[in-house]
Amino acid sequence: MLSRRIAATAVSFAAFIGLWWAISALEIVNPVFFPAPPLVFSAALEMLEGGVLFSDLQVSLGRAAVGFVAGVVLGLLTGLLTSRIAFFNLMLNPLLSLCRPIPAIALVPVAIVWFGIGETSKYFVIGYSVFLTVWLNTHHGMSMVAETYVRASRSLGASRSREFVEVIIPAASPYIMAGVRSAAAVAFLCLVAAELTGASGGIGYRLQESRQYIRVDRMFVSLIELGLLGALLDAIFVAIGRRVIHWEQM
Amino acid sequence: MDVATVVDIGRVEVARATVEFKGVQGKTVTALAPTELELTPGSFTALVGPSGCGKSTLLNLIAGFLEPTEGAVRLDGKEITGPVPDVGIVFQQYALFPWFSALGNVEFALKRLSLGKPERQARALAALAEVGLAGRERQYPGQLSGGMKQRVALARIFAAAPKVLLMDEPFGALDAITRASMHRLLLDIWTRHRTTVLFVTHDIDEALLLADRVHVMSRGPGRIVETLDVTDPRPRTVETRSPQVSAARAQILELLLSSDH
Numbered sequence: 001m002l003s004r005r006i007a008a009t010a011v012s013f014a015a016f017i018g019l020w021w022a023i024s025a026l027e028i029v030n031p032v033f034f035p036a037p038p039l040v041f042s043a044a045l046e047m048l049e050g051g052v053l054f055s056d057l058q059v060s061l062g063r064a065a066v067g068f069v070a071g072v073v074l075g076l077l078t079g080l081l082t083s084r085i086a087f088f089n090l091m092l093n094p095l096l097s098l099c100r101p102i103p104a105i106a107l108v109p110v111a112i113v114w115f116g117i118g119e120t121s122k123y124f125v126i127g128y129s130v131f132l133t134v135w136l137n138t139h140h141g142m143s144m145v146a147e148t149y150v151r152a153s154r155s156l157g158a159s160r161s162r163e164f165v166e167v168i169i170p171a172a173s174p175y176i177m178a179g180v181r182s183a184a185a186v187a188f189l190c191l192v193a194a195e196l197t198g199a200s201g202g203i204g205y206r207l208q209e210s211r212q213y214i215r216v217d218r219m220f221v222s223l224i225e226l227g228l229l230g231a232l233l234d235a236i237f238v239a240i241g242r243r244v245i246h247w248e249q250m
Numbered sequence: 251m252d253v254a255t256v257v258d259i260g261r262v263e264v265a266r267a268t269v270e271f272k273g274v275q276g277k278t279v280t281a282l283a284p285t286e287l288e289l290t291p292g293s294f295t296a297l298v299g300p301s302g303c304g305k306s307t308l309l310n311l312i313a314g315f316l317e318p319t320e321g322a323v324r325l326d327g328k329e330i331t332g333p334v335p336d337v338g339i340v341f342q343q344y345a346l347f348p349w350f351s352a353l354g355n356v357e358f359a360l361k362r363l364s365l366g367k368p369e370r371q372a373r374a375l376a377a378l379a380e381v382g383l384a385g386r387e388r389q390y391p392g393q394l395s396g397g398m399k400q401r402v403a404l405a406r407i408f409a410a411a412p413k414v415l416l417m418d419e420p421f422g423a424l425d426a427i428t429r430a431s432m433h434r435l436l437l438d439i440w441t442r443h444r445t446t447v448l449f450v451t452h453d454i455d456e457a458l459l460l461a462d463r464v465h466v467m468s469r470g471p472g473r474i475v476e477t478l479d480v481t482d483p484r485p486r487t488v489e490t491r492s493p494q495v496s497a498a499r500a501q502i503l504e505l506l507l508s509s510d511h
Binding site: 159170 | 313314315332333335337338343345349358392406410
């Protein structure tokens with residue numbers, strides 16, 4: 001089963017690259033705008049040898065990590081407050097619900113005015129979006145705990161604090177974990193948005209720089225780098241989720 | 251020998267208890283008309299009735315999940331005002347915690363007793379062995395069949411040593427064979443622990459198979475319309491029931507049919 005899936009993936013990748021190669025070989029468009037796979041490959045080698053491939057990765061990942069961790073911590077805490085204490089829910093829920101539809105990208109100019117084009121503005125935009133995503137899922141998960149679990153816990157004589165730790169948190173954890181996973185994707189999105197508008201390093205910055213030199217081959221390398229990194233991060237979060245919330249997949 | 255003289259704890263009294271809800275447009279809906287009910291210590295009582303007849307309301311009232319609008323519910327003379335471990339409940343949807351193993355679920359019920367961990371585990375293992383789940387303690391509810399899940403739920407509740415056990419259609423989701431073996435197991439454990447049991451079901455045969463006394467409920471508003479005693483010795487089967495029990499069955503069926511409009 002697994003080997004069949006691997007084979008299918010290999011075939012689909014090969015077909016995609018073949019098609020890409022065929023179209024570029026037809027030279028309908030200028031190869032500068034639509035470079036063939038070997039050109040992109042050599043651009044990747046060039047970026048690897050120049051060191052930018054890994055330095056971009058490092059810079060971008062570092063930014064995403066700081067914003068992500070800050071957003072997750074804040075989102076969890078706020079979700080805890082709004083789901084458990086009616087006062088915080090009344091005060092914060094409408095406000096946060098109004099903030100959610102604002103695209104994070106729209107915050108980039110504001111962040112630049114507030115914090116300059118340094119690291120802080122990136123942390124802010126990433127952290128903000130991650131926070132809202134994690135908050136919503138935490139709030140939802142903790143408010144949706146099945147009444148039967150709470151009743152069972154109380155009639156078995158559990159104190160409120162034990163009920164919280166041993167019943168509410170585990171019952172909400174699938175939602176929370178799903179929130180953290182989608183927040184990772186959101187963090188990535190905001191990272192690139194913030195880097196595109198002003199930075200001195202990182203994958204988004206590299207894309208912008210390559211545009212100035214019309215190096216589409218190098219832009220393709222950065223895009224592939226983003227795709228691989230995103231997929232890898234998602235796979236990591238899925239694996240963590242499987243371990244932590246082992247009972248959900250059975 | 252009368253059971254009541256052997257065990258003198260676990261007496262439940264429902265004294266003219268009424269439950270009303272505010273329905274849509276502020277209308278008052280009576281879920282339970284003034285109801286009198288007494289469960290004698292160590293007895294096995296069944297509540298039968300169609301859905302919406304208030305049998306779950308009555309059960310939730312005794313469990314302390316609901317407060318009576320009027321009247322009172324008392325356990326051994328003390329008013330019940332909220333869920334307490336003295337009143338255990340087994341739900342139809344098992345209500346096992348899927349994040350704990352079978353052992354973890356039973357231990358959950360024992361944690362309030364502030365035993366040491368080895369003692370707690372030993373008791374939990376003994377409770378699981380009593381329901382025939384020795385060797386399954388490390389499995390999670392998701393890995394167990396419906397019948398085994400309900401066995402864990404029974405182990406968990408009896409480990410907590412409640413004075414009263416409320417069961418809300420506990421075997422409703424099980425197949426016929428599993429149900430029959432659960433009936434046997436339940437009677438077996440009940441004989442040993444002599445907990446007062448209130449068993450809610452919509453299955454007349456199940457009620458007559460298990461209980462000493464059957465209350466028939468009707469809806470609109472929910473109330474007890476008939477009470478019948480079952481004196482056949484246990485173990486009972488459908489085939490060997492006495493003419494009295496057969497007559498009781500016909501009478502209950504007639505009551506339920508006449509109230510079903």
